[in-house]
Amino acid sequence: MIAALMLVAVSSAFAGASDALKAIKKASTYSEAAQLVQSSLDQLADNAEKAEAYNTVVDLALKTFNAESVKAQAQQQANEEDMYNALQTAFTAANECYKYDQLPNAKGKVKERFSKANALRLYNLRPYLINGGGFFQGKDYKKAFDLLSGYVASNDYPVFAELKQDPAKDPNYKNAAFYASYMALMDKDYPNAEKYSEMAIGDSTNGTNALAIMFQAMKSQIKTKADTLAFVQKCKNLYAKYPDNQVVFANLVNAYSQVGQDAEAEKLVDERLASNPNDFYALYDKGLVLFQKNQYEDAANTMTKALSLAPEASKLDINATIGDCYLGHAQARLDKIKGVLSKAAKDQFIPVYNNAIKYYEAAKALDKDGSQKSKYAARLYSCYYFVYGEADPKTQEAKTYAGY
Numbered sequence: 001m002i003a004a005l006m007l008v009a010v011s012s013a014f015a016g017a018s019d020a021l022k023a024i025k026k027a028s029t030y031s032e033a034a035q036l037v038q039s040s041l042d043q044l045a046d047n048a049e050k051a052e053a054y055n056t057v058v059d060l061a062l063k064t065f066n067a068e069s070v071k072a073q074a075q076q077q078a079n080e081e082d083m084y085n086a087l088q089t090a091f092t093a094a095n096e097c098y099k100y101d102q103l104p105n106a107k108g109k110v111k112e113r114f115s116k117a118n119a120l121r122l123y124n125l126r127p128y129l130i131n132g133g134g135f136f137q138g139k140d141y142k143k144a145f146d147l148l149s150g151y152v153a154s155n156d157y158p159v160f161a162e163l164k165q166d167p168a169k170d171p172n173y174k175n176a177a178f179y180a181s182y183m184a185l186m187d188k189d190y191p192n193a194e195k196y197s198e199m200a201i202g203d204s205t206n207g208t209n210a211l212a213i214m215f216q217a218m219k220s221q222i223k224t225k226a227d228t229l230a231f232v233q234k235c236k237n238l239y240a241k242y243p244d245n246q247v248v249f250a251n252l253v254n255a256y257s258q259v260g261q262d263a264e265a266e267k268l269v270d271e272r273l274a275s276n277p278n279d280f281y282a283l284y285d286k287g288l289v290l291f292q293k294n295q296y297e298d299a300a301n302t303m304t305k306a307l308s309l310a311p312e313a314s315k316l317d318i319n320a321t322i323g324d325c326y327l328g329h330a331q332a333r334l335d336k337i338k339g340v341l342s343k344a345a346k347d348q349f350i351p352v353y354n355n356a357i358k359y360y361e362a363a364k365a366l367d368k369d370g371s372q373k374s375k376y377a378a379r380l381y382s383c384y385y386f387v388y389g390e391a392d393p394k395t396q397e398a399k400t401y402a403g404y
Contacts, residue, residue, distance in 0.1 A: 024053045030061035030089050037093075047103040048111070055114040061090035062121065069128075071076030087125065088147055091154055094118040098159035115159050123163045126151055130176050133183065141187035150399070157272060174203035178210050185213050193217035201242070205213045211247050232259055246281045253285045257292075266363065274396035282311040284318065296329035300355075304306035318365040320375040326356035327379055350387055357383045377402040 017025070020036075020043035027033035037053045037156055044050050068083035101115045133148035143244040152173060155164050167173040181197035184190070200210035235252040242248045249272065256265035266289050272282040283306035290299035306399045310318050330352040337345065360380040367373065381398040388395050 011203050017109065018043065020044050020048060021049045025056050025187040027056070027060065030057055030086055033057045033060050034089055034093065046106040047100045048105040048113070051097050051103075051114060053101035054093045054100065055118070057093035058097060058114075058118055058122075059088050061086040061093065065090060065125075070328065080135055084128070084135055084147060085143075087128055088150060089133060090125075091129070091150055091157070092121060093155045094122055095154075095286035098157070100161075102158075110118050116162075119159050119163055126154055127172060129133055130172060130179075133176070133179055137179075137183065141183045142189070144194065145180055145187060145189065148176050148183060149192065151176040152180060152196065152199065172401070174200045175206065178203060178206040178213075181210060181213050181217075185217055188220075190220045194208075194221070208247070211245070215251055227257055231255055232261075232381070233282055246279075250281050250285065251372035262289070262292070278309060280306055281315075283309065284314070287321065287325075291325055293326065294328070294332060296325045296332065300325035300329070316363050316366040316372055317375065319359045320372075323356045323376060323379060323383075326352050326359070327383065330356070346386075353383045353387050357387065373402065378404075 019041040020286035021271065023040070024033055024036045027036055033053075034057050037057055041050060041053070044053055065083055068078045068080065068086070072080065072083070073076035084122050097118060098115045101112050102110060104110055129147045133144045135152075136144035136147065153168060154160065155170070155173070177196045178200035181193045181195075181200060184196060185194035194214055197210040197214035197217065197245055201207050201214070203210060218231055218234055222231055232255045233251075235248070235255045238245075238248045239252045249268075253265045253268055256268065256400045257260070257387040265285070269289060272279050273286060276282070283302055286302035287299050287306055290302060291298075303318055303325060307315065307318045307322065330349050333352075334341070334349065360376045360383065362382065363372070365374040367376075377398070381395065381402045381404065384392065384395040384398045390396075
């Protein structure tokens with residue numbers, strides 16, 4: 001933890017202060033002072049008094065923060081919750097203090113009194129906001145988000161204009177943004193989860209996870225058709241920004257499909273394959289497009305190529321989908337046959353069903369805990385039934401496994 005600065009509080013005597021300001025300055029704690037400022041702001045005489053009122057909150061909040069921080073560093077019993085609440089209050093109050101510190105006083109003059117001192121005593125304490133986010137994680141996601149997002153947002157506070165650094169040169173900036181997005185997601189604050197995850201997409205450590213949070217947050221906000229169309233546009237914007245990102249590409253293709261823009265989806269996939277014939281995601285999506293168009297043989301061939309390039313986590317899904325391609329192909333042909341299927345005719349379908357069985361069995365082998373049965377189990381049973389008959393032990397075992 002960064003050493004806390006034992007800073008001298010900035011205060012001033014103000015002759016002829018209003019009763020409201022006097023009451024605020026008599027407050028013994030930062031929370032009491034903050035409540036008084038909130039309830040009596042309109043009763044303060046002018047902008048100068050408002051600035052001093054907020055500065056009093058800063059003084060008291062830092063007094064608490066410093067006291068508890070010293071205890072923590074000395075490994076004594078410290079009230080960390082109060083410590084971080086006080087720090088957050090200090091930053092918020094300093095920002096408000098700056099606003100009034102820059103406005104004309106009762107005599108029409110701007111006379112800054114607190115802002116530079118507040119900037120100097122607070123800016124280097126910003127990393128404690130990240131520590132505070134970690135402290136509240138799992139206890140209070142809203143509070144954790146407020147502290148972590150406070151680190152990000154405070155860099156742009158006007159009070160810190162002369163001290164702010166380039167976020168690109170700050171190793172903590174994107175990290176704080178990522179964890180702020182995670183806390184917002186856990187709190188179901190989806191707009192902020194989306195906002196802060198986007199800031200962290202370029203992070204070398206958490207960028208991929210930030211993108212996952214962003215899509216989860218965007219999808220969670222879809223309630224109407226207009227929301228769906230807005231989601232498609234967001235995906236297009238992201239793809240324009242990150243054209244090589246596979247996750248963005250896959251989500252855009254899926255978004256097009258969801259709104260019935262299949263031609264746009266296929267065009268996007270074909271363009272990607274034209275530039276990279278071995279693009280796994282493009283091959284997978286091309287296979288899905290062909291499957292949806294009932295072009296089962298071409299879909300199976302395309303998916304088989306995708307399988308050879310697939311990451312381990314995707315292999316179960318792809319095997320099951322290839323099985324679906326073969327089963328769909330067989331069933332489409334069977335639907336054209338009228339009357340009872342002869343043995344000779346049935347024998348022509350056995351190789352196609354065996355191909356489906358091969359890939360369904362591969363999916364089953366990858367499903368170590370049986371949690372993905374819905375993707376293959378019922379259809380594997382159906383294939384066994386066709387090939388081996390109902391009484392065969394394989395068929396009965398598959399039937400039980402599928403839950404029939």
